[in-house]
Amino acid sequence: MSPGQAGDGLGMSTDIRAQVLQAIDLVALIGQSVALKKRGRHYVGLCPFHQEKAPSFHVSPEKQTFYCFGCKVGGTAFDFVMKRDRVEFKEALEILARQAGITLPAYGGARQPPGERQLLLDAHTAACRFFENLFWDPHRGAAARNYMLGRGFKEETLRSFGVGLAPDSWDALLSGPVGRKFPSSLLLKAGLVKQREDGSGFYDTFRNRIIFPIRNEAGQIIAFGGRVMPGSDDPAKYLNSPETPLFAKSRSVFGLSFARESITLSRTVAVVEGYTDVMMAHQFGAANVVSVLGTAMTEHHVGLLRRFADRIVLLFDADAAGDMAVNRVVELFLTQPVEIAVASMPAGLDPDEFLLRHGKQGFEQLLAGAKDALEYGWSRFKARFAADGSVTGQQRAVGEYLDMLAQARAAGKVDALRWGAALVRVSRLTEIPLDQLNRRFASKRSAWRNRHPADAGSFPGQSGQSAPHAGEMAQRTVLGAILNEPQRLAAVRDALKVEDFQEPRLRALAGVLWEYQHSGGKPVLNELLASLSDENIRSLAVELAVEAEEIGEIDKALDDAVAYMVEARRATEEREMFSAAHEAGVDQQVEMLRRLQEKARRPDLRRIGP
Structure with missing residues (x-):
């Protein structure tokens, strides 16, 4: 099957799929979700x-492919x-075609409706337009508009966020x-x-509410x-959309x-509590x-934000920064x-009110004075210890703070110098002897480690997996070299058969690849991937291409790999012939011997390079 003829099972030709891929800049597409840094020929990110962790x-901007060495996921923009x-796949094709401004042909002669x-x-976009039109209506939107403008928001900000x-x-x-x-x-x-209760x-x-559109990254x-709206008797001040296939509040x-671009540049993100706080900060x-x-x-929030930031600053209202909030922060920290x-x-101040009083400079000073999780925990511990005059309460506070410190130390988040200094501070505040605190701390740290075995640092999917054996490595090298430089295929195909690839996915x-060569096509990686309907095979192709890029002397590695595979095939055939010879007569044994001698005259394989 040649490029342009392959389909996707939906009547969509490879030509269209390749056209969409060609129109999409994969680095820009992925950059919407991941902070990418240039490293050599590639861009790298979490x-x-x-x-x-790393x-x-x-x-690859050159190949327009991505690959994760951790979870082994890779492929194209699709x-x-x-x-x-x-x-x-069908919806991914529609999404990217729309983004690229490409009109997809009809499926089977009839226009296929968009995916769910x-x-x-589309429904959310239409609803947003409906809400916006009402907000800016001179009469119907006057009360809502005056309320937001009265809070200090500029028209430009309200329009930008789609209020x-x-x-x-x-x-x-x-x-x-x-x-x-x-x-x-x-x-x-x-x-x-x-739906009404009676069906x-x-x-x-949403009724009688000022609306704030929520967008993905x-x-x-x-x-x-x-x-x-002000003056409403609805007890629920804020209301979010329910969970849907598009939206999960916890994620x-x-x-x-x-904020994405600014976060990526500063490597810091500030997290506040409300929509209006965010809007005022941007204003x-x-x-x-x-x-x-x-x-x-x-x-999940932290996982999303740390794709773009190295530091997350949480802004708590003074009346909300209680013990539960501290515990949650420390848990995330660990x-x-x-x-x-x-x-x-x-x-008494929300972030938007603070900004109106103190401006950007005051807000930035507030962020600059943020305490890391352990320092914040220490300040809360001091306040709690001083406020609770009972011996039992103070002992409980000490125990909980030591728990937090032990967890941080066991998780590798605090070095020996810092935890030592922390114990000294606790000793001075509580007048508990330092050696006693050390014993309590060691016991808590050991208990925490027993409950949470140390992370070996391996990537998901790596633990328990054995390295590929020599034969499989040779097969992977051959395919990877071809995927990176398709002009090698003709020479490799002269020396090897599809059956020489033993692992099922490699053989597939x-x-x-062999079929492309047979039909006269030149298998370019992105074009090849566009023709493959099997997601696992697409991911494998990218994986092999990336592996081959890391091989220093690829020409020599390819020659050695082909020679290994030819020798492996010959050895297998010899074993089969000798086994058959035991069952055959003398004439057949002579003929088998002649055939073995023929196979021993192997071709010169040092011609595989481009």
């Missing part, structure tokens, strides 16, 4: 598909979107342009409407947040698409500010490979 995610958005994810995104208005109506969205364009079942799945129909999720609207961050030029969505900071610091707002990939 993998968005698994937790890792970046092992590589993007594979990245499929993994990132959790969609099938795209329809959900809107949901009217005081049960079905304004449902009975308007959005409801006429999209079926109620889809709007229900999008979280834009709810008789639907009603709008790529800037697509995936949900909404709503603040109740989403408000304002990231606006004042503090563009590295985001917020979580009415939920505690989770490891479990995530990122620096986490805490800053407390002055009493070799079969594709």
